Amino acid sequence: MDKSFTRKRHDDENDRGGKRQKAKTKAARRKQAEEAEEQRLTALLFGGSSSALTTTESVVTADGSATTEENYQQQQQQQQTDEPLFEIDRTGREVADEEQEDGGSSKESTKKKKSKIAKSAKPYLANDEESNDDAKESGPVWVDEEDAEIEVNLLETDRLRKLRKSRHEEAAVALSGVELEQRMRQRYQTTMERTARTDWAELDETPESDDDEAEKSAIQGTSMSLLRTSGQRRLEPNQLDIVRCPDANLKDPSASVVRAVHFHPGSDPDSPLLLTAGLDKTLRFFQVGEEESKKIHGIHFPKLPIYSASFLGSTGNVVVTGRRKFFYIYDAAAGKLDHIPEIVGRPERSLETCTASPDGRTLAIVGNDGFVILFDTHSKQWIADLKLNGNVRTIAFSPDGRYISASGSDGDVYKWDLRSRKCVERFANADGTACSALAVSSQHTAVGAHSGVVNLYSNSASPSADRNENELLSSAARTPIKSILNLQSGVHATRFNGDGQILAMTTKMEQRGLKLMHVPTATVFANWPTNSTPLGYVWSMDFSPESKYFAMGNDKGKCLLYRLKHYS
Numbered sequence: 001m002d003k004s005f006t007r008k009r010h011d012d013e014n015d016r017g018g019k020r021q022k023a024k025t026k027a028a029r030r031k032q033a034e035e036a037e038e039q040r041l042t043a044l045l046f047g048g049s050s051s052a053l054t055t056t057e058s059v060v061t062a063d064g065s066a067t068t069e070e071n072y073q074q075q076q077q078q079q080q081t082d083e084p085l086f087e088i089d090r091t092g093r094e095v096a097d098e099e100q101e102d103g104g105s106s107k108e109s110t111k112k113k114k115s116k117i118a119k120s121a122k123p124y125l126a127n128d129e130e131s132n133d134d135a136k137e138s139g140p141v142w143v144d145e146e147d148a149e150i151e152v153n154l155l156e157t158d159r160l161r162k163l164r165k166s167r168h169e170e171a172a173v174a175l176s177g178v179e180l181e182q183r184m185r186q187r188y189q190t191t192m193e194r195t196a197r198t199d200w201a202e203l204d205e206t207p208e209s210d211d212d213e214a215e216k217s218a219i220q221g222t223s224m225s226l227l228r229t230s231g232q233r234r235l236e237p238n239q240l241d242i243v244r245c246p247d248a249n250l251k252d253p254s255a256s257v258v259r260a261v262h263f264h265p266g267s268d269p270d271s272p273l274l275l276t277a278g279l280d281k282t283l284r285f286f287q288v289g290e291e292e293s294k295k296i297h298g299i300h301f302p303k304l305p306i307y308s309a310s311f312l313g314s315t316g317n318v319v320v321t322g323r324r325k326f327f328y329i330y331d332a333a334a335g336k337l338d339h340i341p342e343i344v345g346r347p348e349r350s351l352e353t354c355t356a357s358p359d360g361r362t363l364a365i366v367g368n369d370g371f372v373i374l375f376d377t378h379s380k381q382w383i384a385d386l387k388l389n390g391n392v393r394t395i396a397f398s399p400d401g402r403y404i405s406a407s408g409s410d411g412d413v414y415k416w417d418l419r420s421r422k423c424v425e426r427f428a429n430a431d432g433t434a435c436s437a438l439a440v441s442s443q444h445t446a447v448g449a450h451s452g453v454v455n456l457y458s459n460s461a462s463p464s465a466d467r468n469e470n471e472l473l474s475s476a477a478r479t480p481i482k483s484i485l486n487l488q489s490g491v492h493a494t495r496f497n498g499d500g501q502i503l504a505m506t507t508k509m510e511q512r513g514l515k516l517m518h519v520p521t522a523t524v525f526a527n528w529p530t531n532s533t534p535l536g537y538v539w540s541m542d543f544s545p546e547s548k549y550f551a552m553g554n555d556k557g558k559c560l561l562y563r564l565k566h567y568s
Contacts (some may be wrong), residue, residue, distance in 0.1 A: 163180070235518065240527060248561040362401075401418070412429065549561060
């Protein structure tokens with residue numbers, strides 16, 4: 001009994017000892033194989049493959065079998081020629097999970113890992129042209145399969161409504177994730193085309209001519225500054241770089257509301273000539289500057305509270321009107337004052353609203369009963385009358401002086417050709433209320449209404465003069481590019497700057513009732529004016545030649561002056 005028990009115990013110990021010995025042997029072989037593999041990789045990366053394998057006559061491979069050094073080197077060279085130089089593991093967590101499930105078995109896990117990598121990775125290509133072509137044909141690096149299963153309704157949130165192709169798109173139509181991505185890309189491209197131009201980066205493949213070479217040599221040979229250009233420069237939207245300067249009439253402020261502010265169109269853009277006038281019956285002239293504005297001189301009209309004053313084109317003459325049947329034309333250069341007692345043939349008792357043409361030859365005056373009175377400033381005589389259906393409230397000339405636009409109580413905008421004195425266009429303002437302000441540039445027309453809405457129209461949509469009279473008088477509606485709703489009360493004045501990129505609009509019924517709009521994108525500048533800008537109630541405004549300065553007169557008798565850095 002004791003002998004059999006002892007023998008059995010002895011056999012068990014031998015068995016356990018043999019297993020431990022086998023385990024140690026297997027561990028040693030595995031360690032030796034790992035060291036050999038590490039030496040092989042080091043030799044491949046840093047050279048010296050023959051010296052790295054000369055330490056032993058026999059090499060143990062990764063699967064535990066021994067082979068000679070010569071056979072091992074041949075196998076490695078064969079693998080280097082057959083297999084890629086490196087492989088990229090894109091399987092991620094799948095291979096790691098499989099290795100954990102297999103318990104770390106070296107042979108099976110290595111085979112599975114290599115098969116996974118071989119399916120997901122691409123071999124190394126030495127030829128750059130082949131790799132570039134393959135990259136173009138492969139498409140996206142990663143695609144989410146769940147995008148096709150997503151369904152999005154564009155009418156669920158306000159931020160997605162702008163992705164609709166039309167306003168009448170049905171709410172029941174649900175977009176997949178792929179379609180939603182396409183629309184977002186299209187929206188981004190459209191927005192970038194409007195706000196961030198990239199056409200400057202396109203290369204001009206046309207061959208250079210001799211004229212281009214001459215221009216280059218002329219530019220390189222000049223010492224003049226190249227920062228200032230005569231052409232139009234693109235103004236950036238959203239943020240306006242504007243700096244306040246000392247008040248233009250700081251030397252002699254007005255004693256009442258500044259009803260008229262106007263820059264001389266032909267004066268120096270860096271130090272332009274500015275006139276101010278108001279109910280204190282005094283007309284003042286100032287030489288505007290960044291650091292200081294100097295007063296030139298002034299003239300007092302004892303019997304005429306001034307409601308309107310402006311330069312007559314590039315001449316030195318100034319027209320001054322008010323709520324009287326008479327008005328004055330003042331020659332500032334010669335110091336001569338012409339008194340026009342009345343307009344012969346017209347019974348008007350008030351001439352408080354008038355507008356001069358760009359050349360200063362024609363004066364348009366708001367008359368009674370819907371008439372626009374045309375007056376020749378050279379002959380001092382009445383020319384013609386233009387008739388509206390309602391009362392006239394506002395008048396504006398086109399920049400070239402060929403057309404005149406007017407509007408009033410009926411809410412329609414009329415446009416006449418001054419050469420033929422025929423109405424070439426008539427359309428109803430989209431707001432529907434009485435129009436109180438007009439501004440015309442070479443590309444756009446801005447119409448302000450008593451409701452506070454300013455509609456921006458494109459001049460390219462204007463009909464031709466070949467339309468018959470019935471079509472012109474039909475008062476067809478036009479769709480505005482943008483309706484600006486930033487003013488809360490009736491619009492008092494609108495004004496474009498010289499290149500038409502800025503539209504200024506103001507109301508005299510509320511403090512800080514002034515807004516500037518970036519016309520190309522039809523967006524209002526958000527950074528100016530602020531709540532701390534001391535505007536007061538703005539009654540008049542004007543841009544200087546080349547738009548370096550912006551002046552506005554308020555109810556406190558001040559003429560505020562600001563400098564636009566973009567045009568400096």
